[in-house]
Amino acid sequence: MSYPAIQISDLTKRYGKDRGIENINLQVDEGEIFGFIGPNGAGKSTTIRVLLNLLFPTGGSARIMGFDTVRDSKKIRARTGYIPSEANPYPDMTAREFLRYAASFYGASQAEEKIPELMDYFDLEPGRKISSLSSGNRKKLSIIQSFLHSPGLLIVDEPTTGLDPLMQSRFFDLLRSENKRGMTVFFSSHTLSDVQMLCRRVAIIREGRIVNVEAIETLRKKQLKKIRIEFNDTVPGNLASLPGLENGFNVSGKAIEFIYSGDMNSLVAALSGKDIADMTVEEPSLEEIFMHYYN
Amino acid sequence: MNRSLFLRELRSNATSLLIWTAIITFLTTATMALYGIFLENNVKILAMISILPEGALQFKGISDVNDLFSVLGFYSANNVIYMLVLGSIYSIVLSSNILLKEEYGRTAEFLLSWPVTRGQVFCGKLTVVIINILALNLVTTIAGYISLETCKKEPYNVDAFLIMSLYTLLLHLFFAALGLFMSVLVKKPRPITTLSVALVMVLYFIFTISNITPDLSWAGYVSPYKFIDLDVVNPAYRIDLLNILYFTGFSFLLIFSSLRIYLRKDIYL
Numbered sequence: 001m002s003y004p005a006i007q008i009s010d011l012t013k014r015y016g017k018d019r020g021i022e023n024i025n026l027q028v029d030e031g032e033i034f035g036f037i038g039p040n041g042a043g044k045s046t047t048i049r050v051l052l053n054l055l056f057p058t059g060g061s062a063r064i065m066g067f068d069t070v071r072d073s074k075k076i077r078a079r080t081g082y083i084p085s086e087a088n089p090y091p092d093m094t095a096r097e098f099l100r101y102a103a104s105f106y107g108a109s110q111a112e113e114k115i116p117e118l119m120d121y122f123d124l125e126p127g128r129k130i131s132s133l134s135s136g137n138r139k140k141l142s143i144i145q146s147f148l149h150s151p152g153l154l155i156v157d158e159p160t161t162g163l164d165p166l167m168q169s170r171f172f173d174l175l176r177s178e179n180k181r182g183m184t185v186f187f188s189s190h191t192l193s194d195v196q197m198l199c200r201r202v203a204i205i206r207e208g209r210i211v212n213v214e215a216i217e218t219l220r221k222k223q224l225k226k227i228r229i230e231f232n233d234t235v236p237g238n239l240a241s242l243p244g245l246e247n248g249f250n251v252s253g254k255a256i257e258f259i260y261s262g263d264m265n266s267l268v269a270a271l272s273g274k275d276i277a278d279m280t281v282e283e284p285s286l287e288e289i290f291m292h293y294y295n
Numbered sequence: 296m297n298r299s300l301f302l303r304e305l306r307s308n309a310t311s312l313l314i315w316t317a318i319i320t321f322l323t324t325a326t327m328a329l330y331g332i333f334l335e336n337n338v339k340i341l342a343m344i345s346i347l348p349e350g351a352l353q354f355k356g357i358s359d360v361n362d363l364f365s366v367l368g369f370y371s372a373n374n375v376i377y378m379l380v381l382g383s384i385y386s387i388v389l390s391s392n393i394l395l396k397e398e399y400g401r402t403a404e405f406l407l408s409w410p411v412t413r414g415q416v417f418c419g420k421l422t423v424v425i426i427n428i429l430a431l432n433l434v435t436t437i438a439g440y441i442s443l444e445t446c447k448k449e450p451y452n453v454d455a456f457l458i459m460s461l462y463t464l465l466l467h468l469f470f471a472a473l474g475l476f477m478s479v480l481v482k483k484p485r486p487i488t489t490l491s492v493a494l495v496m497v498l499y500f501i502f503t504i505s506n507i508t509p510d511l512s513w514a515g516y517v518s519p520y521k522f523i524d525l526d527v528v529n530p531a532y533r534i535d536l537l538n539i540l541y542f543t544g545f546s547f548l549l550i551f552s553s554l555r556i557y558l559r560k561d562i563y564l
Contacts, residue, residue: 049562049564052407052408053407054403054404054407054561054562054564055561055562055563056559056561073412074410074411074412075410077407077408077409077410077411078410080408081408082404082408084401084404084405084408086401088400088401088402088404089402089405090400090402091400092307101299101303102405102409104298104299105297105299105409105410105411106409106410142405145405
């Protein structure tokens with residue numbers, strides 16, 4: 001019988017009177033790369049820690065590959081890999097000692113055999129003390145330990161923090177190839193671009209509640225840009241009537257800033273002939289996206 | 296119990312065990328080496344002790360100053376500070392950190408994501424605490440015995456020495472159990488070393504004050520030191536089963552409660 005990789009039902013975690021997560025319902029299918037996004041403090045790490053049984057749920061339940069996260073936590077851990085958001089491996093160990101220690105819990109020599117191969121792939125020195133490693137190298141260690149036993153499910157929490165672009169790209173390649181092999185990925189992040197690059201579906205969490213579960217394509221169609229233009233003269237009047245201008249714009253002296261969901265060609269046409277001193281186009285923060293779509 | 300975790304803990308605590316054992320052994324043997332000089336200068340020493348307040352002697356567990364002139368009495372007076380206080384501090388600091396360090400060091404996020412149950416983590420770490428305390432007591436007791444044999448001028452009661460050593464071991468195990476219990480109650484992950492050391496000192500002072508002040512003798516029962524018979528020179532010195540029961544009973548209760556709490560504890564990082 002085949003079970004969903006993750007099945008979360010009415011899951012609630014409260015910290016005394018403080019909010020953690022409230023009535024979360026979610027299903028992640030086997031073989032999926034599932035995104036889990038939300039701003040900092042939204043409840044992403046709390047959800048993951050309940051899945052890993054670091055925290056006990058106040059209400060509801062969660063199952064991983066059919067196993068209950070509270071009753072069957074050891075069985076789940078044998079089949080799951082986890083990359084925490086902040087990598088703090090044992091500082092008194094060397095990189096190799098830490099990975100051997102991690103591998104020893106899986107009991108299979110296969111896990112230990114993968115150590116040199118993965119250390120090579122992530123360009124990590126085996127003999128260095130963890131206390132002397134940079135945060136990026138600690139992150140690499142954290143990634144490697146999660147792949148040692150070829151897990152059926154990988155739970156990652158802000159995995160790209162601290163990694164340089166080359167290592168991010170290697171990590172994403174590894175994720176894709178392991179996913180082709182059948183590994184499910186639960187990818188938690190506050191970086192929309194990372195999630196868009198990898199995931200087919202995404203759950204959006206805000207203030208402890210799931211706001212929406214969407215196909216990544218749908219989110220892409222809603223793609224917003226945050227634009228700032230500084231003019232040499234006054235701000236031209238024709239921009240206010242531009243279609244796709246979300247909630248007008250903020251004017252500050254000779255500069256304007258706005259969230260734009262319209263056609264880029266129309267914007268360029270509207271700006272044609274205007275005396276522009278500077279212009280930036282960037283991805284809006286998740287909070288800004290939520291302000292537009294979920295308020 | 297998980298073998299990897301057990302060996303890792305044994306290794307990571309080895310340096311601290313060596314240092315504490317070396318310090319206590321050195322202090323015990325070095326002080327015993329002064330026993331001969333102490334006897335030779337007994338008149339001057341008695342005159343000096345006579346001007347000390349009674350509390351100063353009670354602090355070292357001495358009820359009768361003449362006891363100091365027997366080799367076992369002299370050993371016992373020093374053993375109080377070195378073994379009963381320093382050894383207890385070692386035990387409580389070791390046990391209060393052994394689980395908690397995974398939380399404040401944030402390594403629990405790795406350890407508890409690997410296939411090991413919390414029960415196995417608890418048992419592995421508890422075993423290391425017990426082994427370390429046994430090792431400390433074994434070495435220091437052997438060192439104490441050798442010192443007594445080397446320094447004695449006349450025979451002494453070896454059984455009394457062994458009984459006192461047994462009490463010392465049980466006291467250390469009690470403080471270890473107390474340290475574990477305190478550590479599983481901590482919600483915000485941070486070291487509780489200062490609190491642990493302070494607790495040992497406060498319990499020792501309560502015991503001392505209760506001995507000096509008859510009106511406060513009842514308060515001594517708050518302290519585990521009250522349940523250690525320090526009157527080793529007394530010919531009627533015997534094992535008191537009630538005291539043994541006190542230490543073993545409370546230690547089991549604290550360890551069992553700690554395990555129950557740890558199995559259901561939210562690990563905040």
